[in-house]
Each structure stands twice: as structure tokens, then as C-alpha cells.
Amino acid sequence: MTEADTPPPLPDRLSVDPRSPHHVAAIFERDIGIRLNGRERSDVEEYCISEGWVRVPASRTLDRKGKPLTIKLKGTVEAFYK
Secondary structure: OOOOOOOOOOOOEEEOOOOOOOOOHHHHHOOEEEEEOOEEEOOOOEEEOOOOEEEEEEEEEEOOOOOEEEEEEEOOEEEEEO
């Protein structure tokens, strides 16, 4: 791999919401996978590896601004490039 092909390192905390201070657009140029307790999840909105949690949507419920309500699941979090 050359330097141009090397993806940026995954941060400790990352969010898919562009308004979040934890959103890094360069990371999303490649597919990212998240494992929680050894099981791969495809519905993660935000994660924090050091604190051991992910945020996932709670069903189809929306808040008053139209964004999905999320719940925090705790466990061992692993982030990787697919």
C-alpha cells in the first residue's frame, strides 16, 4: 500500500451525524465496521471505544426534530475498515 491508499486511523469516538463535533468526513470515504461484544452491527449512529458504548436507533421512534431516538448499548467495541 502506498501513502495515498492508507486510510486515516479510526478515532476513539466517531459519529455519523455531520453536526456532531465527533464527525470526521474523511473517515467515511471508506466502509467502516463496528463490532459490539463480538457481533457486527450495521445500525450504529455513534461509538466510543474507550468508554465501551455504541448508540443505535430505538425502533422507528423520532424525536421532535425528526431525528431517530437512540439508545446506548455497552460492551466491548471494535471499529475496523471493511
